[in-house]
Amino acid sequence: MIYLDHNATTPLDPRVLEAMMAFFTDRFGNAASRHHALGCDAATAVETARQQVAQVIGADPREIIWTSGATESDNLALQGVMRSSAYRKRHIVTVATEHRAVLDTCEILEAQGVHVTYLGVGTDGRLDLDQLVDAITDQTLLVSIMHANNETGVMHPIARIGSLCKERGVLFHTDATQSFAKTPIDVQSMGIDLLSASAHKINGPKGIGLLYVRRKEPRVRCEALIHGGGHERRMRSGTLNVPGIVGMGVAATLPADDGVGALRDRLESALVSGLDGVEVNGHRTERLANTTSLSFKDVDGTQLMKRLPEVAVSSSSACTSALLQPSYVLGAMGLPEERLRGSVRFSLGRGNTAAEIDAAAAGVIETVQSLRASAVAHE
Numbered sequence: 001m002i003y004l005d006h007n008a009t010t011p012l013d014p015r016v017l018e019a020m021m022a023f024f025t026d027r028f029g030n031a032a033s034r035h036h037a038l039g040c041d042a043a044t045a046v047e048t049a050r051q052q053v054a055q056v057i058g059a060d061p062r063e064i065i066w067t068s069g070a071t072e073s074d075n076l077a078l079q080g081v082m083r084s085s086a087y088r089k090r091h092i093v094t095v096a097t098e099h100r101a102v103l104d105t106c107e108i109l110e111a112q113g114v115h116v117t118y119l120g121v122g123t124d125g126r127l128d129l130d131q132l133v134d135a136i137t138d139q140t141l142l143v144s145i146m147h148a149n150n151e152t153g154v155m156h157p158i159a160r161i162g163s164l165c166k167e168r169g170v171l172f173h174t175d176a177t178q179s180f181a182k183t184p185i186d187v188q189s190m191g192i193d194l195l196s197a198s199a200h201k202i203n204g205p206k207g208i209g210l211l212y213v214r215r216k217e218p219r220v221r222c223e224a225l226i227h228g229g230g231h232e233r234r235m236r237s238g239t240l241n242v243p244g245i246v247g248m249g250v251a252a253t254l255p256a257d258d259g260v261g262a263l264r265d266r267l268e269s270a271l272v273s274g275l276d277g278v279e280v281n282g283h284r285t286e287r288l289a290n291t292t293s294l295s296f297k298d299v300d301g302t303q304l305m306k307r308l309p310e311v312a313v314s315s316s317s318a319c320t321s322a323l324l325q326p327s328y329v330l331g332a333m334g335l336p337e338e339r340l341r342g343s344v345r346f347s348l349g350r351g352n353t354a355a356e357i358d359a360a361a362a363g364v365i366e367t368v369q370s371l372r373a374s375a376v377a378h379e
Helices: 016-024 037-057 071-084 101-113 129-135 157-166 241-254 259-272 301-306 318-323 328-332 337-341 354-377
Strands: 064-067 091-095 116-117 139-146 171-175 195-197 210-214 279-280 291-296 345-348
Touching: 037 210, 037 241, 037 279, 064 071, 071 101, 071 139, 071 171, 071 195, 071 210, 091 101, 091 301, 101 116, 116 129, 129 171, 139 157, 157 171, 259 279, 259 291, 259 337, 259 354, 291 301, 291 337, 301 345, 328 337, 337 345
Parallel strands: 091 116, 091 139, 139 171, 171 195
Antiparallel strands: 064 210, 195 210, 279 291, 291 345
């Protein structure tokens, strides 16, 4: 199989697995049991990983809270801040193309009396910052805008957003699940107060993630959602997943795959030139180097994937694919129904080769042509 679904998850890097293995067996201590050597060893490994991931985003290691993944981090960021007794404001500003982990959490908060403003995007998937400025009121506590979209790869200008939030005195959370350790992030210069990330998007293990929570200027108050021991600065109780944490720390230090952008462009060029009626969804330059969302005219994206089992890709509605609904992200961009139905996301990663890209492109072209021919024959 040619794996081109890295935005969904990535294969575990052998270097990450090697670092994790001892913590499943000989070094099995509980990081909270610091009264003996095994516990101290686990605690030291946890703090080393905390330093590793903090360095990636220019944070203080004490600002890193371990979670089970970015979905939990998003929930903790939004619900935790809104539940804190330190704040009285009850308004959140977010964007209609956010991941469901943010949108569903906002819906829960709305049911609890929080006012949420959902900003739209242009046909290129980008946010109009003037709309953001207009949406912020004297009751706004938090702005939550993702760094890079999981479906289209489109990136929002989070440094400018962070600056705007600082000018208006509101907190800024960004879901950096797709960009963490792939593109430069500095929480200080970008004005980020909370940031979510997950290990399994960067060739680390599943079931581990982080939430960055700023400690000063301003000190962000975040109420725990999980109680029972006061771990992680009292924000997230529970026995720490030491092997997973070690794995995320190592994964965050792996060198970036600088060749993935060229491979993405190679794939995109082959499909656009090899077929009529292929359109790129989203901004052509302000996007992740590994991602392209394409719509194929007169083709159902789901049927295309079924007819091409040797190439692992997703529909653009990957995070809601179980519902068999067209992509809400592309819908929010104002794209017509036909483009939504014919959309497929290709997301490349470490290990992909030019030979794989050429083979995948050839397979897609042949399958699209066959589906179109079959449709004409049945007219």
